[in-house]
Amino acid sequence: xxxxxxxxxxxxxxxxxxxxxxxxxxxxxxxxxxxxxxxxxxxxxxxxxxxxxxxxxxxxxxxxxxxxxxxxxxxxxxxxxxxxxxxxxxxxxxxxxxxxxxxxxxxxxxxxxxxxxxxxxxxxxxxxxxxxxxxxxxxxxxxxxxxxxxxxxxxxxxxxxxxxxxxxxxxxxxxxxxxxxxxxxxxxxxxxxxxxxxxxxxxxxxxxxxxxxxxxxxxxxxxxxxxxxxxxxxxxxxxxxxxxxxxxxxxxxxxxxxxxxxxxxxxxxxxxxxxxxxxxxxxxxxxxxxxxxxxxxxxxxxxxxxxxxxxxxxxxxxxxxxxxxxxxxxxxxxxxxxxxxxxxxxxxxxxxxxxxxxxxxxxxxxxxxxxxxxxxxxxxxxxxxxxxxxxxxxxxxxxxxxxxxxxxxxxxxxxxxxxxxxxxxxxxxxxxxxxxxxxxxxxxxxxxxxxxxxxxxxxxxxxxxxxxxxxxxxxxxxxxxxxxxxxxxxxxxxxxxxxxxxxxxxx
Amino acid sequence: xxxxxxxxxxxxxxxxxxxxxxxxxxxxxxxxxxxxxxxxxxxxxxxxxxxxxxxxxxxxxxxxxxxxxxxxxxxxxxxxxxxxxxxxxxxxxxxxxxxxxxxxxxxxxxxxxxxxxxxxxxxxxxxxxxxxxxxxxxxxxxxxxxxxxxxxxxxxxxxxxxxxxxxxxxxxxxxxxxxxxxxxxxxxxxxxxxxxxxxxxxxxxxxxxxxxxxxxxxxxxxxxxxxxxxxxxxxxxxxxxxxxxxxxxxxxxxxxxxxxxxxxxxxxxxxxxxxxxxxxxxxxxxxxxxxxxxxxxxxxxxxxxxxxxxxxxxxxxxxxxxxxxxxxxxxxxxxxxxxxxxxxxxxxxxxxxxxxxxxxxxxxxxxxxxxxxxxxxxxxxxxxxxxxxxxxxxxxxxxxxxxxxxxxxxxxxxxxxxxxxxxxxxxxxxxxxxxxxxxxxxxxxxxxxxxxxxxxxxxxxxxxxxxxxxxxxxxxxxxxxxxxxxxxxxx
Numbered sequence: 001x002x003x004x005x006x007x008x009x010x011x012x013x014x015x016x017x018x019x020x021x022x023x024x025x026x027x028x029x030x031x032x033x034x035x036x037x038x039x040x041x042x043x044x045x046x047x048x049x050x051x052x053x054x055x056x057x058x059x060x061x062x063x064x065x066x067x068x069x070x071x072x073x074x075x076x077x078x079x080x081x082x083x084x085x086x087x088x089x090x091x092x093x094x095x096x097x098x099x100x101x102x103x104x105x106x107x108x109x110x111x112x113x114x115x116x117x118x119x120x121x122x123x124x125x126x127x128x129x130x131x132x133x134x135x136x137x138x139x140x141x142x143x144x145x146x147x148x149x150x151x152x153x154x155x156x157x158x159x160x161x162x163x164x165x166x167x168x169x170x171x172x173x174x175x176x177x178x179x180x181x182x183x184x185x186x187x188x189x190x191x192x193x194x195x196x197x198x199x200x201x202x203x204x205x206x207x208x209x210x211x212x213x214x215x216x217x218x219x220x221x222x223x224x225x226x227x228x229x230x231x232x233x234x235x236x237x238x239x240x241x242x243x244x245x246x247x248x249x250x251x252x253x254x255x256x257x258x259x260x261x262x263x264x265x266x267x268x269x270x271x272x273x274x275x276x277x278x279x280x281x282x283x284x285x286x287x288x289x290x291x292x293x294x295x296x297x298x299x300x301x302x303x304x305x306x307x308x309x310x311x312x313x314x315x316x317x318x319x320x321x322x323x324x325x326x327x328x329x330x331x332x333x334x335x336x337x338x339x340x341x342x343x344x345x346x347x348x349x350x351x352x353x354x355x356x357x358x359x360x361x362x363x364x365x366x367x368x369x370x371x372x373x374x375x376x377x378x379x380x381x382x383x384x385x386x387x388x389x390x391x392x393x394x395x396x397x398x399x400x401x402x403x404x405x406x407x408x409x410x411x412x413x414x415x416x417x418x419x420x421x422x423x424x425x426x427x428x429x430x431x432x433x434x435x436x437x438x439x440x441x442x443x444x445x446x447x448x449x450x451x452x453x454x455x456x457x458x459x460x461x462x463x464x465x466x467x468x469x470x471x472x473x474x475x476x477x478x479x480x481x482x483x484x485x486x487x488x489x490x491x492x493x494x495x496x497x498x499x500x501x502x503x504x505x506x507x
Numbered sequence: 508x509x510x511x512x513x514x515x516x517x518x519x520x521x522x523x524x525x526x527x528x529x530x531x532x533x534x535x536x537x538x539x540x541x542x543x544x545x546x547x548x549x550x551x552x553x554x555x556x557x558x559x560x561x562x563x564x565x566x567x568x569x570x571x572x573x574x575x576x577x578x579x580x581x582x583x584x585x586x587x588x589x590x591x592x593x594x595x596x597x598x599x600x601x602x603x604x605x606x607x608x609x610x611x612x613x614x615x616x617x618x619x620x621x622x623x624x625x626x627x628x629x630x631x632x633x634x635x636x637x638x639x640x641x642x643x644x645x646x647x648x649x650x651x652x653x654x655x656x657x658x659x660x661x662x663x664x665x666x667x668x669x670x671x672x673x674x675x676x677x678x679x680x681x682x683x684x685x686x687x688x689x690x691x692x693x694x695x696x697x698x699x700x701x702x703x704x705x706x707x708x709x710x711x712x713x714x715x716x717x718x719x720x721x722x723x724x725x726x727x728x729x730x731x732x733x734x735x736x737x738x739x740x741x742x743x744x745x746x747x748x749x750x751x752x753x754x755x756x757x758x759x760x761x762x763x764x765x766x767x768x769x770x771x772x773x774x775x776x777x778x779x780x781x782x783x784x785x786x787x788x789x790x791x792x793x794x795x796x797x798x799x800x801x802x803x804x805x806x807x808x809x810x811x812x813x814x815x816x817x818x819x820x821x822x823x824x825x826x827x828x829x830x831x832x833x834x835x836x837x838x839x840x841x842x843x844x845x846x847x848x849x850x851x852x853x854x855x856x857x858x859x860x861x862x863x864x865x866x867x868x869x870x871x872x873x874x875x876x877x878x879x880x881x882x883x884x885x886x887x888x889x890x891x892x893x894x895x896x897x898x899x900x901x902x903x904x905x906x907x908x909x910x911x912x913x914x915x916x917x918x919x920x921x922x923x924x925x926x927x928x929x930x931x932x933x934x935x936x937x938x939x940x941x942x943x944x945x946x947x948x949x950x951x952x953x954x955x956x957x958x959x960x961x962x963x964x965x966x967x968x969x970x971x972x973x974x975x976x977x978x979x980x981x982x983x984x985x986x987x988x989x990x991x992x993x994x995x996x997x998x
Contacts, residue, residue, distance in 0.1 A: 003828075162723075166719075166720075166723070168719075329727060330724075330727075331729070332693060332729035332731075333693065335690075335724055335727065335729055335730070335731045336689070336690035336693050336694070336729075336731040338731075339690055339717060339719070339721070339724075339731040339732065340690065342719045343717060343718050343719055346718050346719050347718065367876065368875060368876045368879060403876075403879065403880075403883070404879075405875055405876055405878075405879035429883075429886070476661070476664030476665050476694045477664070477665075477694070478690075478693060478694055479693065479694075479696070479697045483697060483700075484693075485693070485696035485697055485700040486541055486696075486700060486742070486743065487542070487692055487693070487696045487700075487704070487735075487738065487739045487742065487743075488689070488692075488693050488696070488729045488738060488742060489728060489729060489742040490742075
């Protein structure tokens, strides 16, 4: 936790109400997100019990597995879920735009929309990942055939939960508590923040109050922790439900020995019980989404969503063309590529948030990665005459009250001119302040005299940060998979999907 | 020559160390292994080994590539290689392989913005140069086929296949291989995949890090966030592993502790004996004491460190922010007193004594803002302290000083996170000194450690790292407890 986030928590505690951590919304919100509340059977790795799914607040669909340990029912459930999820995904694949060819890529078409799955908490993403893993290797032929949509669902769920969800800046698969906690600080612990009801209680306590009642954040959170009123948002059910409701119903089925009347009764009772317990979470999900919708969109929102749309287009085409399911484990080359990808995404997301949001930039000032102050002097005429043609190299002096930790030679940038990366030439202490001398080396046009407005002027207030000046180099080329060197185990055996892929220890 | 003065034991140790170099050479030249690993404790002559091996491998007539991690390290190696092997016909004392006086040709690959440092320029030829054995270029093809080519890992990863010698490089030396990430190795390995590689590094120092959570690969044999050596070894468990046996940097007072705390299963000793090194500080005159106010405990800590090699300057227990003003001030005042009391150090190599000037002192911390705070405190104490190095553990790796002042990573903390517990961080900080080390810390760290047992998830297939940070910190604190100087209540 950064010092600024810690301070915000202290403030939230003192004010007894959540405090904003961001001035804009740093995730994209689709106008039609697919909200999914997955519920797994406690004690089993990936035995689905229920899911509440839908794109409309007024129209949730409840899927229930009557006997979660029965594998036929499990895959019947996944087939039902697949019809909803894959149908939703197909509906995003309508119109496309043409992306012009670049040096490295020929012209291609990108979907104008992309799917967005929103689950209550990180556990929900993990549940999708496990369901994806159990579904993607199944086949509609051979022994134990499943619905042909099940392996397709498995691939998509893997893509959502394992590929995109950990990628910084991607919004196709979101855990609502994570997103809310990134935008508001509460007076409770990070662990407590993973409880959707308690988190929302700190942000909008009045929603938890009865008519005429006035609640503070902590009072509302205390109410929200009542599992009778606000049951668990999954993926695990609470033990009381397991003992008092689920267990008797499962025993009843076992004792009935396949009697259809009993099975119907059990199914109806389980449905009713789960529907009742999931309804409050469903409401909270949409309240949370509403809260986020109310925040202004971040400047880079469109760009990030465009990347998501592009990745979605690629992946959906791969599924159409019958690409094999994602392997159980990535090979050495694939893992190195993904690491490079994830690190690049993290770096650009950090940079974009700092550019879009002064509160994020303020966090870097606290850690010494940024400083802000007023321009006190400018030498706009200064030139470097060592070369054949003189180059403009203006110097700018900035007075700041921030403790400047950055060293001579560090490149920095400010949100007003993100493409200009001045170099710190000198840092001098003056009383309590520091005077930072910057040399401008780029972003002034191509002529001998800097372009109009490209050099900061005296009296301007600027915040310069190293995070904004981070330059991204394309990752170095990696060997082809077939040329994996001996240091990394040599070329791996070619991956052929086999029936044994789905034999997991937990099956 | 250390051997002549300190007696036979040091000569024996030098011979032991040379024997390791011989065995490494034999393993490499035998062609029986695709790679050889050399583990080196702090200051054990790793660079000497690299410089020596580069020449021996080049003498086979086949191209050698050397990979280092930073430009600084590359320039250091270029200078050392050129100085050792770059000049024709210059007698090399103490080496009887004098039949071979051929000069070694060295190519230094660099990125476009690179300006050769002074120590490289000396070897580029021209009027003021000592030799012309080094060529600098941005592309392998422009180097003119030198016997040895050196670059950073990042630069090597971007050399196009068209430029490679036929069949790639026969020999590769990877320096600081424990600081190299596995994915970085994957990018450069094709260049020497048909040849033999020598991995050299210090397993006790800071592990490479990723800016994202790498748990998804935990337990995989090619975890891209792991160190290059770990991945090479997990795929090639039969590679021979050699170990340099003596630390020539660490004094006899420090080697046993560093070894016990950080290298419990790979013992090493100090290359010098307890009598070989000494540190003396002039007495505390009243005028001196008066110049920086009441400096009693500070002087006591310095005296103790001079006498025993260690001191723990202990501030009263307190939870503080990261930039604990009192602790930062204490670090700066210790450095100031060391300089102003004109501490002198002795070693067979400088038997007449050498003054501990500001540039022979380093202050190490865990965080950059702490380093900045100490720098500011030094600036307030006087202009004579500008030469003191203040830096984080990451940047102090591979450096050497006479005296090190260490701000303990857990000082004043309420929790013991993986970052602050990391063995490598503490090991770097406690193994930079030739003579003495003074640790500045708030009291109560052992209690903090007891209150924070391991909570990190355990992953299947991940070898247990031993010693863990908890264990190493306890070992260090137990030792430092015997060298404790309480700072008293406040200033």
